[in-house]
Amino acid sequence: MGKPVENLADYKEIVDVIKGSGGDAFKRCFQCGLCDAVCPWNRVRNFSMRKIVRQATFGMTEIESEDIWRCTTCGRCPQRCPRDVKQIESGVALRRIATEYGVFPASVKPLRTVGASLIGEGNPLGEERKNRAKWTEGLSVQTFTEGMDLLYFPGCYLSYDPRLKKVAAATAHILNSAGVDFGILGPRENCCGESIRKTGDEELFKRLARENIKTFIDHGVRKVLVSSPHCYHTFKNEYPEFMVHFEVIHISQYLFELVNDGRLDIKNEYNKRVAYHDPCYLGRHNGIFDEPRAVLKKVPGLELNEMADSGQDSLCCGGGGGRIWMETPKNERFSNIRLEQAIGVGAEVLVTSCPYCITNFEDSRISLQDGQDLDDDPSGLIEIKDITEIIREVI
Ligand code: SF4
Ligand code: SF4
Numbered sequence: 001m002g003k004p005v006e007n008l009a010d011y012k013e014i015v016d017v018i019k020g021s022g023g024d025a026f027k028r029c030f031q032c033g034l035c036d037a038v039c040p041w042n043r044v045r046n047f048s049m050r051k052i053v054r055q056a057t058f059g060m061t062e063i064e065s066e067d068i069w070r071c072t073t074c075g076r077c078p079q080r081c082p083r084d085v086k087q088i089e090s091g092v093a094l095r096r097i098a099t100e101y102g103v104f105p106a107s108v109k110p111l112r113t114v115g116a117s118l119i120g121e122g123n124p125l126g127e128e129r130k131n132r133a134k135w136t137e138g139l140s141v142q143t144f145t146e147g148m149d150l151l152y153f154p155g156c157y158l159s160y161d162p163r164l165k166k167v168a169a170a171t172a173h174i175l176n177s178a179g180v181d182f183g184i185l186g187p188r189e190n191c192c193g194e195s196i197r198k199t200g201d202e203e204l205f206k207r208l209a210r211e212n213i214k215t216f217i218d219h220g221v222r223k224v225l226v227s228s229p230h231c232y233h234t235f236k237n238e239y240p241e242f243m244v245h246f247e248v249i250h251i252s253q254y255l256f257e258l259v260n261d262g263r264l265d266i267k268n269e270y271n272k273r274v275a276y277h278d279p280c281y282l283g284r285h286n287g288i289f290d291e292p293r294a295v296l297k298k299v300p301g302l303e304l305n306e307m308a309d310s311g312q313d314s315l316c317c318g319g320g321g322g323r324i325w326m327e328t329p330k331n332e333r334f335s336n337i338r339l340e341q342a343i344g345v346g347a348e349v350l351v352t353s354c355p356y357c358i359t360n361f362e363d364s365r366i367s368l369q370d371g372q373d374l375d376d377d378p379s380g381l382i383e384i385k386d387i388t389e390i391i392r393e394v395i
Contacts, residue, residue: 035077095200133186144183146220269301279354319356
């Protein structure tokens with residue numbers, strides 16, 4: 001049972017927890033409001049990070065409110081904040097308090113099931129651990145053994161989700177075509193833990209991370225190839241907190257390497273107009289903007305068009321910070337805006353390189369088509385693709 005937050009001692013605790021997690025960063029805020037000006041929420045409804053910061057400074061956070069769960073950790077406002085207020089870290093600290101008190105608004109309740117599935121089966125999707133390698137059926141994919149060049153870590157969505165299993169298969173096909181010596185961990189792979197950490201469940205993150213690290217060490221893993229920018233971020237920037245270091249490479253970077261080294265031969269044309277969406281955790285959080293574009297530009301026939309809000313200013317799909325598991329009303333989805341932007345620049349295909357982005361874009365595509373809101377796209381045929389699916393078609 002959660003404890004109600006109702007007295008001054010509780011509010012003092014909020015201030016202390018925030019201090020413990022992000023130092024006194026909140027106090028530096030001078031209420032300029034730049035964070036609210038760039039936050040994607042303000043394109044779909046009112047939301048104020050500035051107000052959350054203000055309330056937290058005085059320990060007056062409304063811990064029961066939905067607002068502390070809204071931030072997708074997209075990284076836009078920390079990039080702009082003149083006072084380095086560390087909105088993401090401090091926001092996560094508030095979620096930690098809510099988690100401890102068991103205060104979850106209705107839209108956030110799916111997190112309980114997600115947590116149980118992560119503890120029991122190592123994935124957030126309620127799937128069985130023993131089925132983690134099922135996506136490889138009919139494909140040539142080995143189990144990783146010591147001495148192999150590369151561990152391929154597809155992550156949870158690519159292992160289980162029917163749409164994203166196609167991305168895992170495309171990746172395996174590409175790696176085999178390029179003669180890469182790689183293997184997977186299958187049922188020994190756990191969720192990387194990035195998103196659950198952002199929901200404030202630090203204990204579960206540590207448990208998942210420690211298990212993965214032990215498995216990597218036991219198997220002699222040195223280099224890890226990932227499909228998800230969220231796995232990339234946590235292996236590269238968060239697992240070193242456990243005093244370990246593994247070389248990590250995202251598939252978009254690896255494709256760039258394979259094509260440049262002449263290991264992957266692009267033989268076919270792809271005669272379509274394409275818009276590339278920068279996932280927050282690939283671009284803004286980790287600076288990988290150029291490689292995916294460079295790979296797409298190598299494809300003959302492909303016309304790459306830039307959307308508004310791209311690169312450093314990329315519009316979040318809405319799936320970071322654990323939001324991928326929370327309920328977002330249809331008319332408040334950032335991904336709807338992104339689809340309209342892609343269609344607006346004449347794209348026939350919206351391409352990206354993140355399982356959360358693809359999930360959200362596919363959902364928006366279906367709901368916008370159902371509602372026939374795609375005014376500029378009467379055919380309703382815009383496709384959503386991972387970059388590997390395009391490369392798979394042209395090699
Ligand atoms: S941008 Fe930074 S200083 Fe300005 S209101 Fe937001 S948190 Fe405060
Ligand atoms: S990190 Fe992104 S979603 Fe979160 S408050 Fe800042 S701009 Fe909004």
